[in-house]
Amino acid sequence: MSTADLGFARVDLDREHRQGLPEVVYGPGKQPGQIVAIVRTLLAHNTGPVLVTRVERETASAVLAAVPGGGYAPGARLLVWRPAETTDFAVAVAAAGTSDGPVAEEAAEVAAAIGLGVRTVTDVGVAGLHRLLAETERLREADAVIVVAGMEGALASAVGGLVACPVIAVPTSTGYGAGLEGVTALLAMHASCAAGITVVNIDSGFGAAMAAFRLAHVLRRPR
Amino acid sequence: MSTADLGFARVDLDREHRQGLPEVVYGPGKQPGQIVAIVRTLLAHNTGPVLVTRVERETASAVLAAVPGGGYAPGARLLVWRPAETTDFAVAVAAAGTSDGPVAEEAAEVAAAIGLGVRTVTDVGVAGLHRLLAETERLREADAVIVVAGMEGALASAVGGLVACPVIAVPTSTGYGAGLEGVTALLAMHASCAAGITVVNIDSGFGAAMAAFRLAHVLRRPR
Amino acid sequence: MSTADLGFARVDLDREHRQGLPEVVYGPGKQPGQIVAIVRTLLAHNTGPVLVTRVERETASAVLAAVPGGGYAPGARLLVWRPAETTDFAVAVAAAGTSDGPVAEEAAEVAAAIGLGVRTVTDVGVAGLHRLLAETERLREADAVIVVAGMEGALASAVGGLVACPVIAVPTSTGYGAGLEGVTALLAMHASCAAGITVVNIDSGFGAAMAAFRLAHVLRRPR
Amino acid sequence: MSTADLGFARVDLDREHRQGLPEVVYGPGKQPGQIVAIVRTLLAHNTGPVLVTRVERETASAVLAAVPGGGYAPGARLLVWRPAETTDFAVAVAAAGTSDGPVAEEAAEVAAAIGLGVRTVTDVGVAGLHRLLAETERLREADAVIVVAGMEGALASAVGGLVACPVIAVPTSTGYGAGLEGVTALLAMHASCAAGITVVNIDSGFGAAMAAFRLAHVLRRPR
Amino acid sequence: MSTADLGFARVDLDREHRQGLPEVVYGPGKQPGQIVAIVRTLLAHNTGPVLVTRVERETASAVLAAVPGGGYAPGARLLVWRPAETTDFAVAVAAAGTSDGPVAEEAAEVAAAIGLGVRTVTDVGVAGLHRLLAETERLREADAVIVVAGMEGALASAVGGLVACPVIAVPTSTGYGAGLEGVTALLAMHASCAAGITVVNIDSGFGAAMAAFRLAHVLRRPR
Amino acid sequence: MSTADLGFARVDLDREHRQGLPEVVYGPGKQPGQIVAIVRTLLAHNTGPVLVTRVERETASAVLAAVPGGGYAPGARLLVWRPAETTDFAVAVAAAGTSDGPVAEEAAEVAAAIGLGVRTVTDVGVAGLHRLLAETERLREADAVIVVAGMEGALASAVGGLVACPVIAVPTSTGYGAGLEGVTALLAMHASCAAGITVVNIDSGFGAAMAAFRLAHVLRRPR
Amino acid sequence: MSTADLGFARVDLDREHRQGLPEVVYGPGKQPGQIVAIVRTLLAHNTGPVLVTRVERETASAVLAAVPGGGYAPGARLLVWRPAETTDFAVAVAAAGTSDGPVAEEAAEVAAAIGLGVRTVTDVGVAGLHRLLAETERLREADAVIVVAGMEGALASAVGGLVACPVIAVPTSTGYGAGLEGVTALLAMHASCAAGITVVNIDSGFGAAMAAFRLAHVLRRPR
């Protein structure tokens, strides 16, 4: 049977088989006890890494006390049990500014936990292009670049023009006023003049890492 | 020298070297004569396929008369010279409804022109899930799935949950009223409950094909 | 006389006669004393169930102390006096994810209090279609399905295509970023490719239950 | 087998069995020849009414010439073959103003074609309440009321408070300026102070009729 | 001289002469000491009523302690010194629901303080039309009707069709979801099918009272 | 009986009695024959002026041929029969720019047709304040000022501060880009720092004239 | 006297004295005869350049026939009489793509007509940064840079970080989908991470040139 019905949740036990990774738990709105039950179910019926995203520190402590063996990354607000071994698929996480840090950290921590090699490049916003240009070679070595940028999100276009590999843009809600809580960056990244950029939801470092995992998954296929 | 200055345009001659594909010409707003000049420049200084997107039939005829050897796909509104040989990277283009056809066709024609193997799956919207489920295996065989859907864009979430490979969602401007010319589908695809889906601009079959090309590019890297 | 003027409120005493159910009190912005006065008036001049929605626990306790005989459902934030007997009209409440729980609970508790038979089906979001498909028969047995879903709201389209009975979609404000506090789900449900779906306000489990009551009302008419 | 693959379309042949009505064809974006092929397929593999919506007169003539036996309602832009026999389920279509006429007509013609009894009440906008009040009894006799209103959509709230049966509100794109092409009416109908109103997409007379069909479907169930 | 420069503010001393009423002070963002200084200046250089709007209770107490002789209406959050004598210009304030109370109260208290005769009619939302119809004559006796309504704001259209006098509609931010914090009501009131309705800013009971004052002002002109 | 049912329309014959003016016909979406029928009904059952708004020239000619005795103002797109005698209620129509002319003309022509005295003041936008200041006295003599302005709509605020009488602001859809087809002017006029300004729908010269009529109506009441 | 009242327009004759440049005529919505009258008035009462913007070719011909001595730039849709002598204030107009050409041309032609030295740099979008970097020195030599860019508008941020002089960003309505007709570029330019960038209205090459004129004006002041 492919689901476990916990009453308040229906855990998708088949996902690891279907997509190469157990279901990832979205933390907000769940009681610590609910998270504990889901995590235990996932650990028991899967073999891969188990993650819970967007968990505040207090909840994390309660859950870890009940389900030992996990780790908590406070900047990324991420709980991880059984992290995967690192593969040779290399992801570069490029963040435009210091305030994009938490989202970049979520992308990096999730990516690492699911087995991707991660390199982070911070504070390379386009207002000082030489900072970005100095990192171009490092970005080009990656198999995918996750670009994390708020405000006007211009970094995605600039990176998109510099590298040949997939670019996954994450708009962030940093900034104020006309940034419209990340909506401006999201729209701008879609309207980008650089061809072939793709975009995930606002502040979704998690989504970007999962998109990169899909790439890595295909790369591992026998040909 | 890496650019050719035609006065009205500055052609990026270095792009083929940098990203594996010559610059693609965006047709709207350009005179036939301007397109001719750019295409000739690209053909002369690059070796790969040369494409012009969103070209109406009349303009296409004028351009083809001046620059022989190209082909025109009217459904996709695409001009192509020197199409690339098809590689073993397989893209499935899944369209939710018949009215999403032109965007799906642009995705498929561009993908084919730049060397990707393309399989199209039409009319598999979620209002009749058995149509989608019957195609699941074909979608799973692909290296990437381009999901083309307007209205509420739910097909992207459903496909995202069925396959393990990268999913590139293209919202379309089909539908009316609350569809808001594709904005609703774009937002919905971003808010999708399926993890790791990425999204490109509204009606941008071109952008989706280019995103798939980036994947194929990485796959070809020596490891 | 059909209204009772309490100064701060004009209670519609005729509504039970007109629509089969006493006026339901909307809690927010009302003082406990005001709620007490309205509830007493409704209990005195009507014979059916009396409900107050969106009441926080502290207010609920104060009101229940002043007007004994009622019950409080904290998850649904609902106060009920004189719940109706359950009829044979069966409503299925299908929720896409765990975080849609409170809205689903409001729908279920209100529906039960006004006499509808309720069955809840949780965590059947389209990212794992087999979960939904496994519940199809249970959904088809219902006389109406209330679909509660945030993020992109795709569950409404999928259910709409599976069942023949009325589908009442409730967009929720769960999720973040491009979900726009439920506006994206609301628009997406309207743009749905499944024909004949209807939609109520964001997070309005109450509205969905009342819409189902209207259906049940017609069903009871002599023919 | 439950679908017929016409290449450009995948016709859902199972829908009549699943939902009591053959798939309805959405006309825009389809060539006359495509419509002909789909209609022939539906007529051949189903027994119920076959409809094509939003068809302009010229296309309608071409299709009817190829597939005789159908009828065309120009105001509703609707093509119908094999209309269903009228049942005793009575729908009232109430339109706020003369300019809401085409949408009301689509609702009425579709409803009639799929077997519902239809009564139309026009020009009962709330700016002259006595017009609405004079029709109250006729509205109360119906099993469902479809309210068609543009501008501010207030008619839905007023009707919602007058009748006990299901109210399906259709916002229309009539009006100008602050009406925002129907978006204002859609939002206003959702925010309505009348409980249990449901809403369909802007200008979707078709959607409202289909929602009414779902009600009638449940009513016919053996109990 | 027509202004008093207090450094942090430039008090418009000429306004009473120009518009028949001293400048009204907008409370938010001002320190109690600043309010005190402005109020003293206005009292010293004008002869009419002096008002401060949107003042929380604590600030009000501090200001009243420093400038005796004033009164505070907590529901309306209004400070008043030297209220005007009531004239024979009659304003009816009609509120759709109990939760619109604070805005209605601001409208009523400001109107009273600047000399208008005020009658309040509460809880006459269109979901129970008989409540409104029972008050029609009282509304018709007024020289102007201020309609205060949130959610879908339909009360403005209904009143607009019932009375011949000026109707000033105040959208409120009550409600949730599709009400969009009052924006839906504002747009709906503008799109109203009732001719000659005017609208003021969301939650601006103050603005509506001032608009009524302008009417009264013209009425007092010698003819 | 207070309505005349023409099948396609329900003419409100009671309105002249209720509001002092026969129902005004909204032209768009009506066939010439329908307008003729409504106008004839209104002329036969009322005694006051009969107006049809937003009528293009060709339709106007057809209607006038069938119902002689009327006049057509092409700039205002207005048809009028039996214009009212001019009263001593003076309306000033102030337009910000030349391109606001058609809306200002509609306001002026409607106002004149329903008996208001009209004076038009054109091209007094705030970019050249001396133009407005030179007209201040003329504006102050009016009983109401209709301010017609597109772009940023700042004229409403400026006039609101200069005159004591009612100010009815009409946002127009002139301008481009950030003007958002009049939405920016509408919002800006609501957010105006000048107290007591009221606003009508975008481009609704008609609505502004009707609002002024309501003022005049009250002024004529016996006191 | 500082204005000339032409009936349909009130020409601001004082503007040349006040701001150093005669009033510029906005073409749309004006009849050729109206433009002729205004231009003649401006030529007669001022000494500087007289411009009419956004004039289509046919209108331009009619006006030039009536008022000889002017010139018409069709790309910029600009009419000019008495262009100013070129000063030493140097403006660089940098356009991101070929389709931004018409707006860039308006900026350049207006700037030249009012006496600024203009240098145009085309097709330097950030998707190919080397094109921009190759022009950095030319941009740095300018006294002000006008950046014309649609889509995501990222060029403004990049230029803002490269030069020290004033940057005036002009969002354009080029692109499609998420570009939202230029609104995305406008918002993105405001949210830019480059400090001190200023923005003008969508497609307003004219506005940018006028902003540059204000700079030049200050530069000419005696110190």
Place this chain on the structure above:
Amino acid sequence: MSTADLGFARVDLDREHRQGLPEVVYGPGKQPGQIVAIVRTLLAHNTGPVLVTRVERETASAVLAAVPGGGYAPGARLLVWRPAETTDFAVAVAAAGTSDGPVAEEAAEVAAAIGLGVRTVTDVGVAGLHRLLAETERLREADAVIVVAGMEGALASAVGGLVACPVIAVPTSTGYGAGLEGVTALLAMHASCAAGITVVNIDSGFGAAMAAFRLAHVLRRPR
């Protein structure tokens, strides 16, 4: 080397050389220790003023304790070390209302810290035009005017018509309802009828001061 990599930030040391001013630190989201490290780096490698914006008082105290010699302006939430000497470039900061004070203060304090001469003119909103007109000469003496206004932002248009120098408009988020947190003012300022106005982000007093600095920079160039 032109950047200093602090791990969490990449400080742009070249900016002083490139743009005449060290990088300004954006405070929100940075820990006090991070600010201290960045400030020390900037002080060590540059010679000009070092600023940190949007710093709350507590953070400011912690940073100042660690890096002595700086000053804190609490109204502007600004930290400054080594303020520049005042030049003869004169900026006038004109604020529409008292509640725009904090933004105006940020503009003024930043401008002063980077060497501009500053004069502040408060409370000159257009609802009392004589207040603005009385200050016209002072505004005309400035080399640039920063206009700070929320609500409808009309002050920008009025000032734009009065002065010949550059006008930098700062929309503020003051006001409520239709002001949409400053978005209305931003749009209105862009749609302004006064030519050549430029706009910066909502509440960005900092951005306006930096834009003025760019002007001053050009003025200092040798000619």
